[in-house]
Amino acid sequence: MSSETRPTGGLLESGLEGLSHNFLTGTLEELVKWARRHSVMPATFGLACCALEMMAAGGPHYDLARYGMETFRASPRQADLMIVAGRVSQKMAPVLRQIYDQMMEPKWVISMGVCASSGGMFNNYAIVQGVDQIVPVDVYAPGCPPSPETLMHAILTLHDKIKNGELTRRKGEGLGLVVEQMGPSGPVPVTLGQG
């Protein structure tokens, strides 16, 4: 290419005046948070009724793609947001915890619906009374099931939290949540986030 036809990109013509719209400046933390906020990839973790509403949110009418979030990842290794959509049974709890542990840092959790948040109407032997007993939760979405709008609001709340929150704090640590795990000789207390 000859020097006459080479595009100058505005920088050479206007000197340093083009700097204001050609460069981004900020602290590293701000930039990292900005990037994270715009590339949240949810894992498909549909459990019950809420899963249908979660899928509906990704469908054409609600169109989660507006927020750059329509790619639900089937593998937890590729995801950084776990939407716990539905009631978590005692049998599912270890599975859920394992999938959470398989996700890469940084990772976030949205507890979708009352069953995931608190056990909901099922205060019985089978349901874990709130998924926050197992994994640290960032945003709770109320409703039974929450409509797709509620889920979107939860997601936007999470975006806001990522953008304005702290960068360095590792998820789960410092919360001091302790659960009992069944060991070979009875229950053993385990602090969450260190497993």
Next chain:
Amino acid sequence: MTDIDAQSGEADTPAEIAPETLFDTLLTHSHGQLVLHPTRESYPGLLATLHAAGYHSVVDLCGVDYLTNDSRQLPAAIEPERFEVVVNLINHRERARLRLRVQVPEIDAVLPSAFILYPGTEAMERETFDMFGISFDGHPDLTRILMPEDWIGHPLRKDYDVGRIPVQFKGAPANR
């Protein structure tokens, strides 16, 4: 209203009226539905008779724990026990349904399995075992089906706590 239909009209002289039977088993009516009351011993034979008579499908099989309900009505010849296994059968050709109620005692809660004749009862019997602890003799794979395999207790029994049960959480066995 009650299970006893054939005798309730003339409760004063029940002995004089022979109890109604069907397939040689005591029969009662419940809201227009036919209910048979086989004993534990006659249950497998009755199933074979019913299968031959066109009842080709077991629609449903479930357990009931009558620990805190002593008001149920049974034919006089049937000894009430703590557990009951309720089997619903359907005859597609005659468009008829039948219900069997089998009494199962608390001690030695075992019932012959219907699996050989009706393979569809496999999951239902496992569920009944899981929820009530009733064993099925001859079942090919009697393990817990709904609860985790190392769960303690049978949750649908009436003496099992309903709620506020601590999490029986076990760490996942695999590598993380």
Next chain:
Amino acid sequence: MTATHELPANVNQTSEGGQELTSADVVAASERLRELGAVLRLSENDAILAEREQVPDDETMIINMGPQHPSTHGVLRLMLELQGETVLRCKPIIGYLHTGMERTGEELTYLQGPTNVTRMDYAAPLFTELAFSLTVEKLLDIEVPERAIWIRMLMTEMNRISSHLLFMATNGMDLGAVSMMLYGWREREEALRFLQEVTGLRMNHNYIRPGGVAADLPDGWRDGVLRLLDMLPGRLAEYDTLLNQQPIFRERLQGVGAINADECLALGVTGPILRSTGYDWDLRRDMPYLAFDQVDFDVVVGSYGDCFDRYAIRLAEIHESMKIVRQCLEKMPKGDYRIQDKKVTPPPRARIDESMEALIHHFKIFTEGFKVPEGEAYVAIESPRGELGCYIVSDGSSNPYRMHVRAPSFVNLQTLPHLMHGSLVADAVAIISSVDPILGEVDR
């Protein structure tokens, strides 16, 4: 479990062993034969043949699929034994969504009951409500008014449409026809819009209750129904162009996962799977409930019993449901939408402001509930997945002594080992999808 939780001694007789598929080398030959017969439900001849052609252990592999897997429709878990790409054995492991609803149902009054059961089959919630309500009404020996019957029919058929549309979407997605998923969701939204208009919720409606329905149809409901009825035929024709005439889609489904009528009956299977084998059985026509004997519709049956037949039956059932909905529009009678029986029905809101008795009555019904006479009953209806039954034992109090729901998905899931035997592992996804299990209903 902590030590504070005391249990009676005999409760502790618990685990009989693992639920998982044991590897072939630790299983003795006789045990394996029994397991093959049980899990795959082979006839004795087949089982002996299978024993003879038993492959060496180092050629097979047991893999785990689920419970967190995008194509298992929720939290179904399968253990598959593979030889290369061929499935030798398969065992579904369920319970990952066990919610204890039957136990919770014993704690709730009959009026609260539908709130609980509606969360079982979350793709078709109105059907479980209907089964529960019909059973309670049978125990109470009451007849609901004509209008309530027809409203129930209208709503459940609309629900059947939305449920089958959901199947169309997920079936397409599982087979890689992702645009079908978007189309399915698009139409389902339209159906849900009508349900929301009437019941106030998109799912888990708690609309059909013992004694009638929760509220009358709103003004302009006819327009909502007609909008859907006018829109759907064109959209279904699109499905036809997109899927039925697409060779890849047909190849993935035709001849895959075949079953015959005898096997279905032995396994207790109902619904579209039974009908796909050519067995002509639909409770709406053969053992009519509500007013299905007064409407005209066809029962669609297949002929091969394969995945494609099950798909095609569901597509055709949408058309049949639309026929029924149209007749409901014409025949919808005037009158009460719930029974005028003081025992069951709370007084209307307006009466509470003027009458003390009505207030007390209202309060009592919603705090204590109504009492149901002693007895037991089983009522079954045809849900989009098959026979949905409800068995209730009443001890004369205001909540059920025992509430059991016969869930069609739970029973239909037993066909999976049979359908998958000898098929390719890629077809496993198509087979799960065509059984259309809703795990909320499987595990309850």
